[in-house]
Amino acid sequence: MDMSTVFAHESSATSAVRFGLHPGYKRVFRQHELTVGLILPLETYPDSPQPTMRDHIAMAQRAEDLGVAALWARDIPFYDPAYGDVGQIFDPLIYLTHLAAATRRITLGTAGIVLPMREPLLLAKQLNSLDHLTDGRLVVGMSSGDRASEYPVFGIDFEARGDRFREAFSVYRNVSERAFPRFTSPHFGQSTGFLDMLPKPPHGRTPAIAVGRSQQTLSWIAENMDGLLGFVPDPEELRGFAKEWQDLIQHAFGGGTFKPLGFGGFLSLHPTPTYRFKRIKGGFAMGSRALRDFLEQARDAGVNHVALNLKVTPRPYAEVLEELGTIVLPTFSGQ
Template structure:
């Protein structure tokens, strides 16, 4: 049973939300931007990053025109998966990086929503929204590691239903004044209490990371965008077309809800090395990557989140090559503050 207060299909992005700095920087119709999935270091032979120089790398990425830095949500290290993400809890880490950057969007790929209390999550992300002046993008997922669920006392097989319940509760409590809701899992309120702060741009963009055990139809109707796995070049058109058809059915033909993809990037030393799929991502040379992203932009993809951790060379070298061969062709929106300063 999900919360009593129903969430209607999410309308096309409201004018207020379209002014949110993170949204403006990352998602624009007809454009494509590039983000990085943390950690900001390469470690192909170890599940654990050192997290050395991560502040300097974040600042360097921002200065090079990276649109967003994305943090993964991995509560426990499972040796069977061999990947500990960026080690730090993502929302805490976002707060830390927000203090040493000024423009780059800060997002999650994604918060494992079924394992989170949606009431506290609303308080946390609304606070981050205010403290970062709207630089937050909230990617949400259902999680893909069955070993973590028993630790939280949650049934892995119910994560899809639990995701919908948590999302509905999160949206109701986080956005509505003096919310009325009731959930078997997450409590209830008769409207006598309010949660502060509220999002300063109406709501914080909620992006599905993977399917989250939902249909694309449900995601298109209720969430603000979708970040899927890396498609092959010959599958880009179908990847975008299927999403756009669901958005049009739920919201109308004029609606814009962005589609993105992300995964591991093995940046090949030969710049013209062609696209090749690997587990969780792809191998490609830097010039071929530029052409692939141009093809993705033409197909209607709005953002690409890359994780170069599998590339066997220093992260600074990877950033330099991306800056030289790729990033100048996919420039993010400049904030009002920067425009006024310049």
Template sequence: MDMSIPVADHDYVDKLSSAVCFDSHPGYKRVFREGELTVGLILPLETHPHSPQPTMKDHVEMARLAEDIGVAALWARDIPFYDPAYGDVGQIFEPLIYIAHLAAGTSNITLGTAGIVLPMRDPVLVAKQLNSLDQLTDGRLVVGMSSGDRASEYPAFGIDFETRGERFREVFSLYRKVSERSFPRFSSSRFGQSSGSLDMLPKPPYGRTPAIAVGRSQQSLQWIAENMDGYLGFVPNPEELKSFGESWKALIPHTSSGEHFKPLAFGGFLYLHPNPRYPFKRIRGGFAIGSLALRDFLERARDAGVSHVALNPKVTPRPYSEILAELGSIVLPAFSANQEFVSGLP
């Protein structure tokens, strides 16, 4: 049977085994548990509200502290270039290489991407990289994938920005096939071909590396629910939490896999206000809030069906260790990834 990808059909995604159980995948289990909510941090692990570039100092120390207090995951962004129009370069280092560095200095915390810009990546090489990283971390990897939103970067890769949606689907399909199948056959006008005489090693250590969409990636929510292992969207307003959860939950029973649970998450910048009761206020790329109000907001998110929240406190003008201490004492006891911390509120 010829399993090559018909490139002309841009809505086609090769159907591998979509009904995958991640109960044994350590990275997935730490972050996503039905009926519960965990908290993650978006890199870099320092604040730099007045500079686009972090110092990248003491990050392994901060990663260990985050792991100890019950942070579920660390998320690396994929930003190839510094564009002054955006004023943000993430953690500077290439995300997969930097995740490997943090893996060596930590033990259990999930390591993720938020997200790898698939249209700019070769699917065969990304399969090799992600399978290797999932193996070397013993299943601590969760891959967030996106289409990218910085149009200025696309010409540097020789890619038409307007094609990023279809390229995302094609790269994702080829990645899944090459990553998980033995001696796969494929043919693509963009990414090469194989007659089935070659195999990709290593394979994912738990059968498949969990892959979630970060943002819509130029896809419909239905497509994401059908083809990916979860969805991480932008931070909703408090009054939007219920509809945010319901719109996702309504799609899951109708996917071809028949699964009843696929995780829903959201993420963005966090300005942790010094007044712990400071109410939710929208800021560019995220929200400002006090720690007690954040705890209440996350409880509402959990009740709405949200499984994970990824926070980036880079815009908070306070030392990162101070932010972690406040999150660890007020917020995380209710939402910690460490079972010994899940014991109710003080």
């Protein structure tokens, strides 16, 4: 095990203590509880690759008032017609800064920053600054990205993204959290400890969770990152989904360590409230009352958060949000 892995493992073991003081983390991730987040943009557009980006501030404020725990921004640098979705269009960190000025307490997250395509030194500066400026409301989801067409534009080998993810993560954590850090990286420079990066995270560390497997083993994620946001499991798979993660945490750190588990994806909210779980591309369709029951089942299995992308719902966003606020969110409030 190299020194970067030792650093990540040791720091990760103390994350539960540190994050007890982090407002953004506390709002979203609570042991034995489940909260609901929304993936940006806050708009339904099932038949278009891009949203209008109208009324998003009003929707974000309403989501906060209804008890939504977090807003999650995706990292999509380019429009690829083969995927047919550009997310919230704006750069995730700039857009989250904009939302921070219009909200008070809701957690602001990334789902996720495509780490192999980001320069980790500048990313550390950006994330530490944003965590300060939002009064500790930032949770960073990181991924390896799944759009192979983007990698050649950046001059990066798509097949090497797993190795590059680990390398960038080690550099990011090192310069973000250590005073006058020392490191040597094949792709991201070196430091002999004569420079320091400011600001440091306001609560010791900005929580960094994996969004998907990021081309890593689940064991590596459990040992080195602060949580996992996976893909939506079928109802009958919930217990196995949670138990696999919990077993890995216990094996790595022993009993008593809490690292959150969540899942996210598209939700087509069916107009019939009792409409049962049906798999769709990238997520699932379900009625609001059935969704409430499904999330109670997920909570009881050990899942702590669900991030819903309502893009594919063929109904007005405001209408869908109010239905969630009436039927689902009172049971899983992020207040």
